Amino acid sequence: xxxxxxxxxxxxxxxxxxxxxxxxxxxxxxxxxxxxxxxxxxxxxxxxxxxxxxxxxxxxxxxxxxxxxxxxxxxxxxxxxxxxxxxxxxxxxxxxxxxxxxxxxxxxxxxxxxxxxxxxxxxxxxxxxxxxxxxxxxxxxxxxxxxxxxxxxxxxxxxxxxxxxxxxxxxxxxxxxxxxxxxxxxxxxxxxxxxxxxxxxxxxxxxxxxxxxxxxxxxxxxxxxxxxxxxxxxxxxxxxxxxxxxxxxxxxxxxxxxxxxxxxxxxxxxxxxxxxxxxxxxxxxxxxxxxxxxxxxxxxxxxxxxxxxxxxxxxxxxxxxxxxxxxxxxxxxxxxxxxxxxxxxxxxxxxxxxxxxxxxxxxxxxxxxxxxxxxxxxxxxxxxxxxxxxxxxxxxxxxxxxxxxxxxxxxxxxxxxxxxxxxxxxxxxxxxxxxxxxxxxxxxxxxxxxxxxxxxxxxxxxxxxxxxxxxxxxxxxxxxxxxxxxxxxxxxxxxxxxxxxxxxxxxxxxxxxxxxxxxxxxxxxxxxxxxxxxxxxxxxxxxxxxxxxxxxxxxxxxxxxxxxxxxxxxxxxxxxxxxxxxxxxxxxxxxxxxxxxxxxxxxxxxxxxxxxxxxxxxxxxxxxxxxxxxxxxxxxxxxxxxxxxxxxxxxxxxxxxxxxxxxxxxxxxxxxxxxxxxxxxxxxxxxxxxxxxxxxxxxxxxxxxxxxxxxxxxxxxxxxxxxxxxxxxxxxxxxxxxxxxxxxxxxxxxxxxxxxxxxxxxxxxxxxxxxxxxxxxxxxxxxxxxxxxxxxxxxxxxxxxxxxxxxxxxxxxxxxxxxxxxxxxxxxxxxxxxxxxxxxxxxxxxxxxxxxxxxxxxxxxxxxxxxxxxxxxxxxxxxxxxxxxxxxxxxxxxxxxx
Ligand SMILES: Nc1ncnc2c1ncn2[C@@H]1O[C@H](COP(=O)(O)OP(=O)(O)O)[C@@H](O)[C@H]1O
Numbered sequence: 001x002x003x004x005x006x007x008x009x010x011x012x013x014x015x016x017x018x019x020x021x022x023x024x025x026x027x028x029x030x031x032x033x034x035x036x037x038x039x040x041x042x043x044x045x046x047x048x049x050x051x052x053x054x055x056x057x058x059x060x061x062x063x064x065x066x067x068x069x070x071x072x073x074x075x076x077x078x079x080x081x082x083x084x085x086x087x088x089x090x091x092x093x094x095x096x097x098x099x100x101x102x103x104x105x106x107x108x109x110x111x112x113x114x115x116x117x118x119x120x121x122x123x124x125x126x127x128x129x130x131x132x133x134x135x136x137x138x139x140x141x142x143x144x145x146x147x148x149x150x151x152x153x154x155x156x157x158x159x160x161x162x163x164x165x166x167x168x169x170x171x172x173x174x175x176x177x178x179x180x181x182x183x184x185x186x187x188x189x190x191x192x193x194x195x196x197x198x199x200x201x202x203x204x205x206x207x208x209x210x211x212x213x214x215x216x217x218x219x220x221x222x223x224x225x226x227x228x229x230x231x232x233x234x235x236x237x238x239x240x241x242x243x244x245x246x247x248x249x250x251x252x253x254x255x256x257x258x259x260x261x262x263x264x265x266x267x268x269x270x271x272x273x274x275x276x277x278x279x280x281x282x283x284x285x286x287x288x289x290x291x292x293x294x295x296x297x298x299x300x301x302x303x304x305x306x307x308x309x310x311x312x313x314x315x316x317x318x319x320x321x322x323x324x325x326x327x328x329x330x331x332x333x334x335x336x337x338x339x340x341x342x343x344x345x346x347x348x349x350x351x352x353x354x355x356x357x358x359x360x361x362x363x364x365x366x367x368x369x370x371x372x373x374x375x376x377x378x379x380x381x382x383x384x385x386x387x388x389x390x391x392x393x394x395x396x397x398x399x400x401x402x403x404x405x406x407x408x409x410x411x412x413x414x415x416x417x418x419x420x421x422x423x424x425x426x427x428x429x430x431x432x433x434x435x436x437x438x439x440x441x442x443x444x445x446x447x448x449x450x451x452x453x454x455x456x457x458x459x460x461x462x463x464x465x466x467x468x469x470x471x472x473x474x475x476x477x478x479x480x481x482x483x484x485x486x487x488x489x490x491x492x493x494x495x496x497x498x499x500x501x502x503x504x505x506x507x508x509x510x511x512x513x514x515x516x517x518x519x520x521x522x523x524x525x526x527x528x529x530x531x532x533x534x535x536x537x538x539x540x541x542x543x544x545x546x547x548x549x550x551x552x553x554x555x556x557x558x559x560x561x562x563x564x565x566x567x568x569x570x571x572x573x574x575x576x577x578x579x580x581x582x583x584x585x586x587x588x589x590x591x592x593x594x595x596x597x598x599x600x601x602x603x604x605x606x607x608x609x610x611x612x613x614x615x616x617x618x619x620x621x622x623x624x625x626x627x628x629x630x631x632x633x634x635x636x637x638x639x640x641x642x643x644x645x646x647x648x649x650x651x652x653x654x655x656x657x658x659x660x661x662x663x664x665x666x667x668x669x670x671x672x673x674x675x676x677x678x679x680x681x682x683x684x685x686x687x688x689x690x691x692x693x694x695x696x697x698x699x700x701x702x703x704x705x706x707x708x709x710x711x712x713x714x715x716x717x718x719x720x721x722x723x724x725x726x727x728x729x730x731x732x733x734x735x736x737x738x739x740x741x742x743x744x745x746x747x748x749x750x751x752x753x754x755x756x757x758x759x760x761x762x763x764x765x766x767x768x769x770x771x772x773x774x775x776x777x778x779x780x781x782x783x784x785x786x787x788x789x790x791x792x793x794x795x796x797x798x799x800x801x802x803x804x805x806x807x808x809x810x811x812x813x814x815x816x817x818x819x820x821x822x823x824x825x826x827x828x829x830x831x832x833x834x835x836x837x838x839x840x841x842x843x844x845x846x847x848x849x850x851x852x853x854x855x856x857x858x859x860x861x862x863x864x865x866x867x868x869x870x871x872x873x874x875x876x877x878x879x880x881x882x883x884x885x886x887x888x889x890x891x892x893x894x895x896x897x898x
Contacts, residue, residue: 096315102220103309109214110302116207121291123200130193141183208262215255253301331372333432334486338455339375340364340437341478341488343390344530348461348476351387354531360390361532365401365437401435402535402887404428405563407523409506409516409543411440412661413483413770415448417506418710419655419794420540420570423623425484426658430880432485441523443501443515444477444491453479453489463492463529465522466587472496474522483661492522508741512543513578517586520546528555534563536887541569542576545613546586549599552616554587564890566883567617569610571791572637573714575601576609583607603638614642618890620650621883623792624813628652635789635812653883654816655792656876662777662798664870669774674803676870679863682778682803689779695733696760703732703855705848706780706804708773708795711740711749711766716809719786721752722841723807723848724762730852733761735776739768777802781866782851786836786844790814796833800869805862806833807847817874821865822850832869 340361347357363371370393378386406428410421424440432438442448450456456479464471477491494500500515509515520539524547527534539547548565555561580594593599594607598615601608614620620643622628627635628651632643643650660666664682665675671688674681686704690697705727709715720736727734740746746766753764765772777783783799785808792813796806808814818833819826834851836843855862 096312100309100312103305103312106214107302107305109210110298110305113207113210113214114298116203116210117291120200120203120207123196123203127193127197127200134190134193137186141186144179249304253304331367332486334454334480334482335372335375336364336367337480337486337488339371340439341455341480342386344490344532345459345461345478346387348459348463348530352391356391357531358533361403361437363393365403365435367435401437402884402891403437403439403532404431404536404538404887405439405441405527405532405534406538406540407441407520407544407547408540409443409519411442411481411489412658413449414452414481414489415442415445415506416770419623419792422658422794423568423570423655424540425481425487426656426661426876427880427883428487429484429658430656430876431884432487434880434884436884438487440481440487440489441526442489442491443519444475444493445506446502447504447506448491452481452483453491454482454486455479456491458493462495463522463526465494465518465525467496467518467521468585472518474526476526484658490523490526492519492526494518494522513576513582514585516543516576517546517582520544521550521586523547524550524555528558528560535891536566537563538566538568539613539617540567541571542574542610542613545576545609546588548613548616549588549593550586553589553592562894564618564887564894565613565616566619566621566887566890567613568621568623569613569631569791570623571714572610572622572631572635572639573789575611575637575639577601577604577606578609580607583609601638602641608639611639611642614639614646614650618649618894619886620646621886622650622652624654624816625652626815627789627791627812630789630812651882651886653879654813655794656879657794657797657801657874659801659875662774662801664778664802667774667778669771670778671775674778676803676867679803679866682866685775685778686780689735689775690733693735693763693765694760695735695763701859702761703730703781703852704779705732705734705782705784705807706737706776706799707735707784708737708776709785711738711745712742713745714788714790716786716788716839717745717748719809719839719841719844720784721748722844723784723786724752724756724764726841726845726848728759728761730848732782732852734763735780736764737767737769737773737776739766777804780804781855782807782848784848785809785814786839787811787814788839793817797874800832800872801874803866803870805851805865805869807844807851808833808835809839809844810835810837821854829868832865832872 343352343357343360343364346352347354352360360371371390374389374393378389381389406424408420408424409415410417410424411428412421412425415421428438428440456477459476459478461476462473463476464473466472473495475493475495477493478488479491480486480488496518498511498514500511500518503509520543523544524537527537537547537551539545545567548567551560551563551565580590580600583593583599584590590607593612596602599607599609599612601611622631631637632640632647634640636643664670665673667673670681670685672681672684674685683700687697687700689695690704696702705723707720707723709720711717711720717740720738724734724736736749738749740749749764749766753766756762756764777798780799780802781804783796783804783806785793785796785806787793787809788811790809790812793808796808796814796818799806806814806818808818810818814835818835819830820835821831821833823831823835834847836847854865
């Protein structure tokens, strides 16, 4: 029996290596490569699953349990994403949830692995014991077999027969047969044992498979983390470092564990070759050591996973918190504007109460994330449902942001005549960016650029306003101006027979006084009826100066008095003077107001609306500090005494420019975009403009002088004319873009344009063309602003942003923004252009000659000047802060008084 058992073990030893050769990796490197490949494949399949949920579900069926769990997670994540967020920006949240689920799955898998490993160990122990027994039996059997073999041989030779007969018990044939039967049984038994051995091998194989999957899970986690890292809201770099360190540790640990398992399996395989007990014992010992090591590695792995889990939870918490903040604040401002307009519309249409409207407005101001969610979830809902949805989330709250309403006659790019339009949009956008709720009210001009307004729609409401003893209906339109971060705008369309804003032009009508008196009244009526709790009503120039006296004389008494009035005069040349009785048209009490200390003009005995605004406003501003000084004397055009009297509330704040609209590196109007570091594009724009305007291109470095302006006396038209001739004399090229509301000036310039029609160095374009203006700023080397007076002036700032060096007269805002390159009394870093003081041709010529000189003779210095100019910060940031400051002080004073 022992001999047969031994033979069976030998047979098993031959079969076993084949089995192991098939499943064991030939080397750790190859094994690692195989793992990586399978890992990548799985990662790819998972990603595909997230994108194609159906496909992944069907694929998942053919995979094992771990696979299934992960694929289901992907599918549900995808669904959740669509349901909860509808927005790819929030994917990071879902990936983290995903990761947590995967960690949990991985932990389950580790438990399974442990169980399988324990089972395998039990099997191995059992097998080893049985092996020992078997070996013992084999030895006995071998001895007996050799004895059995020896006996017939001896009998056949006739030798020792007596000896055998005498010394050994005589074995009958039947006994041998019986012995053989027993041996057969033993062989059968050994075969069963061998089957068990092979089953053990299989279970180790399964174990290894589980481990491979575990490894793949970890790789998957790593790849998910890489994705998550890209999408998540940038938690602190230190957090990520710690996190990655953990992942790397886990990877290493798993790799070590993998090697141990492989070694153990290999050793187990080899033991089939071992015949003596010593070897088996040493194998067993090594197996125990490996097993122990593997156990401790798995423990470490589990601890690391737990730690990793903790870090993840914290990360998730923080990310959720940040994601809420971020997602609310990151919603484009045009969407907030739309919400704001919705609320106002509902209130005017009496679909929500005043209190609810105010609460919602407060939430808009605070960029409340609940409101954002409510708005985003409204897609496809009916109006009533949307209102309900919004009302559900009304919560009490406070905000430090202000509700600011600008009432103006212009706004870029919808209704632009000059700088006023740029200021309304630029300042509005900057204030909105600072967290204030900003709205604009404009007349609905027939000639305005409707295509610049998004979602332009008429509200289902009619606002009535007073005019000349009657009430007139007004249609109220709403829309947002995307070019300026979605500023919300109201457009008032009077239903008045005089068709005030259906004149195919903005200004210049015989009844301008009445047109804008009507508009100012209707704008206040709109605010009053929408029951807004406004902090600041900001009116601009004489066209909306009526608002100040109207507010305090007519509306404050009605309880509409929460706001403080800010009036900005962009140009004291235009004051809205008229016969006193004209003031009555908008409901103002002429008797009350036609007084020296109120609205009577200081010199002509007429009524003066700018003076009224100075008297009645809480804050009065103008558009540069130098101009604020100038208007306190001659520049005030008769209002200097009023300004002096009200000097405590009067301040000059330099305008900014909208640096998104005026940005050579992104400007869509340019042929080639460029920046201060790369001026090639500027040269390309110059070449293209020359070609377009049929100007000479023979000398690429021939300087090009630009001028973009309203052609009015204020702008120094005689000096502009002189600059044209002077440029020709200096060997440069000149491009003028401008038009004039003054007929004789327009005619004069038409004559000059004709004169130079065939000249290949001078071109006059007598029109308004916004797109062309961008191109000229970019193409020109120098820019002329020879104004007689200039409240602020934007063109010199825009020119510098586009690398065109300004040549300006030292007045008003030009004096606050351009500093002479040769003036040694000015710090060098501030010197950015060429200035002249006297408003005459000689002074202008001097400044031009100096500029040409630098350009022609010192190209390196010129280039540095161009680059310096392009880098100056003319954004609204600082000016808007100054406005914010004076608004807040006025509001604080009002609250204190209340
Ligand atoms: N003919 C024109 N075509 C296009 N834009 C013009 C034209 N004339 C003036 N502008 C633009 O109008 C604005 C002028 O602002 P500013 O310098 O403050 O002068 P003002 O407001 O006195 O007209 C600038 O944005 C300038 O580019």
